[in-house]
Amino acid sequence: MTPKLQRVLFSLAILSWSAALLYFHASGRIVKYLAPDFRPIALAGGLGLAVLGLFNLLTAGEKADHDHGPSELNPWLAFLLMVAPLGLSIAWTKDEYSFAALSRKGLFDSPAASGASALAATRPPLTREELEKGHRRTADGFYEFNLIEIFLATGDREQQGLLDGMKIATEGKLAPDPAGEGKRARLYRLFVTCCAADSRAIPIALDLGGLPAAEVAAGGWAKASGTLTFPHEGGLIQPVLKVERLEPTAPPAEESFLRN
């Protein structure tokens, strides 16, 4: 292969990476993959790769002050290894994990077994009055809580005492609980540190009782309203929301919890 053809091939490989980064950014899908502070870096990376790829493509035939020899890698193999996994991943991705992967990321674990206590230890002590004052109340009397507040309360006895029996409403994605025999489900969001690969599920259990969950599709966003309890289940404390109402809702602008 001539050096010029190799440069063209490598430029195209780089441009394919650039196109992927820029496309995911322009389409807004990047929010499913990266935490906010990494998104501008990815955009800059996509633009930088475009400049690098285009410059080399347009000057592939020019003489430079000094050219290095050809890459020791087989150019076709290098091209394939850079482009094929990327292309297949773009074709396969649905911008979200399957329930099988989410179960591996803690969807069906108890918060007590997944680090809630350590995170909860960093929070200041509160009173019931402060809790009520700090949360908006719906017209039908439910206090609106962020899902992660309930998750973290599992690691904090004092918080549990305050929240136990409280009527609350919270939002998340709905997942059927395979061990729940149709009476249990999970409401969850992901906690992302840097990218989707390091995400963990932040779940609470929903006790649906006789309530049909059919209106909300599995994986769809739902608002659950009911009474919060902290029963011991399987030797661990579990936040369980006894659901009185479950309705579909629009996803928030930022679907995942972020480290900041």
Place this chain on the structure above:
Amino acid sequence: MDARQDFALAFLSILFEGAPFILLGTLVSGLLDVYLPSGAMERLLPKNRVAAVLVSCLLGAIFPVCECAVVPVIRRLVKKGLPVSCGLGYMLAAPIVNPITALSTWKAFEGQSPLMMTGGRLALGYLIAVAVALIVLRLPVGMVLRPSMLAEPASSPDESPDESCCDHGCGCHGEAPDSSDGKLVAAFRSALKDFVDVGVWFSVGVALTALFNTGIAPGARWLDQVAQHPAGAPAALMGLAYVLSLCSTSDAFIAATLDRFSWGAKLAFLVFGPMLDVKLTFLYQSVLRKRFILALAAGLFVAIGTLSMLWQFWLTR
């Protein structure tokens, strides 16, 4: 079908996160290739070889780069005449001993003894890098670098850049005009080659990481069982760090949530990961011999594991 979807999400997210840092590294390496006179780095370091190692392991404080970006930079600097021992010391230390990593570790461990964890991480990272560099100082270069790295060395610090980095028979010396345009084309061309050389290994490494990452849970349950074992816990977290291949600027946020594990085990995770993981195993192959990478992996595993256990013992005595 689920497995494809999970692999794709993990693969793309890690690729999107890491690719800009590789680009940064290769652009820096391309500029160094064309504009940095051969031997300039060597002249910046003390003449004494041990002192040069000690200083090179601190250069991350001035030139902060993560582990993805450091490999192409080191490829170029070693070709430019930076002693291999100093290059390797910088490569291992820079992802840890730099202000960005220090700040992220502090932030991640706020409320959990941030000074102890940040200080411990920087100190152990520096110590290990210096130790490896001092060992490399005594080894023949041919045992460390892969043949292609030896084929394009800087013959002497006094040579001009063109003469020093092009004894590969390209036949271009004296033919092209020594213009700024020509230099720019050369810099971009060098960056292109470096990006592909590193990007190929990165792509393979990310694919493997994505496979491990989406199937991590059985391992996570096993991890819980070894969390309280004095030797098993750091060994398991070093294994986890290897598989997860997290960026050193952000891995502390994962470590901080591993609340079942001791400080020593978390320290092992935070020091071992930036020095060796799945993607780095592939990236290192663009610079180092496979046999040396194996020896380095074993040495890092034993040394970091042992020192982390001693640190934990000292904390709890």
